[in-house]
Amino acid sequence: MLETLRDQVLEANFEIVRRGLVLYTFGNVSAIDRASGLVVIKPSGVPYETMKSEDMVITDLHGKIVEGDLRPSSDLDTHLLLYREFPSIGAVVHTHSEYATAWAQAGRSIPAYGTTHADYFYGPVPVTEELSASDISGDYVHNTGLAIVRRFRDLDPDGIPAVLVAGHAPFCWGKTAADAAHNAVVLEAVARMAYYTTTLNAESKGVSQTLLDRHYFRKHGVNATYGQKQDDSF
Ligand SMILES: [Zn+2]
Numbered sequence: 001m002l003e004t005l006r007d008q009v010l011e012a013n014f015e016i017v018r019r020g021l022v023l024y025t026f027g028n029v030s031a032i033d034r035a036s037g038l039v040v041i042k043p044s045g046v047p048y049e050t051m052k053s054e055d056m057v058i059t060d061l062h063g064k065i066v067e068g069d070l071r072p073s074s075d076l077d078t079h080l081l082l083y084r085e086f087p088s089i090g091a092v093v094h095t096h097s098e099y100a101t102a103w104a105q106a107g108r109s110i111p112a113y114g115t116t117h118a119d120y121f122y123g124p125v126p127v128t129e130e131l132s133a134s135d136i137s138g139d140y141v142h143n144t145g146l147a148i149v150r151r152f153r154d155l156d157p158d159g160i161p162a163v164l165v166a167g168h169a170p171f172c173w174g175k176t177a178a179d180a181a182h183n184a185v186v187l188e189a190v191a192r193m194a195y196y197t198t199t200l201n202a203e204s205k206g207v208s209q210t211l212l213d214r215h216y217f218r219k220h221g222v223n224a225t226y227g228q229k230q231d232d233s234f
Pocket of ligand 1: 095
């Protein structure tokens with residue numbers, strides 16, 4: 001079932017490892033087939049060295065396993081909530097990549113300090129509020145998703161395809177698994193550069209609105225949007 005999507009999810013899982021975003025098994029990628037509402041996600045705790053396409057787990061949008069012998073990633077419920085709440089996204093990537101996680105642990109959103117950021121994120125990459133004690137002792141993984149959704153109440157998940165969960169790490173998304181992994185890799189680079197920027201000049205004001213618009217819409221303007229819609233059909 002969903003062989004192409006399985007292959008894409010496996011490949012994106014390998015990509016975040018190749019790019020140095022993942023220690024051991026601290027990362028996961030999923031993607032959704034919107035036509036059927038089925039989600040393909042990395043299994044829990046399987047080493048990347050031996051991971052195969054057949055190991056991917058398929059669930060419905062409420063976590064019921066439809067195909068697969070292994071347990072799905074323990075972050076499944078966060079991924080599922082994002083798919084339910086952000087209908088335009090097609091894949092989710094979660095890592096504990098070092099610099100993005102440092103900003104999350106500091107409880108700081110990443111300001112748009114330069115054009116690399118502006119090419120991918122139309123504004124600061126936001127950080128959620130801290131989870132409450134009852135959020136943590138209750139349905140923690142689901143509540144992590146709720147914290148993200150609350151943070152995006154007035155933000156566009158297509159314009160800002162990443163978030164920092166306070167005290168935890170980033171979640172990124174995209175149209176496809178490759179796209180979401182790419183955003184995770186760029187986020188880590190942007191987070192690293194932002195750390196250096198604020199270290200060198202704590203007063204940095206970042207890009208102007210004009211420069212943010214110039215760079216963001218160059219990649220995501222009307223023409224780029226049409227291009228994405230054409231290959232949006234997985
Ligand atoms: Zn995590």
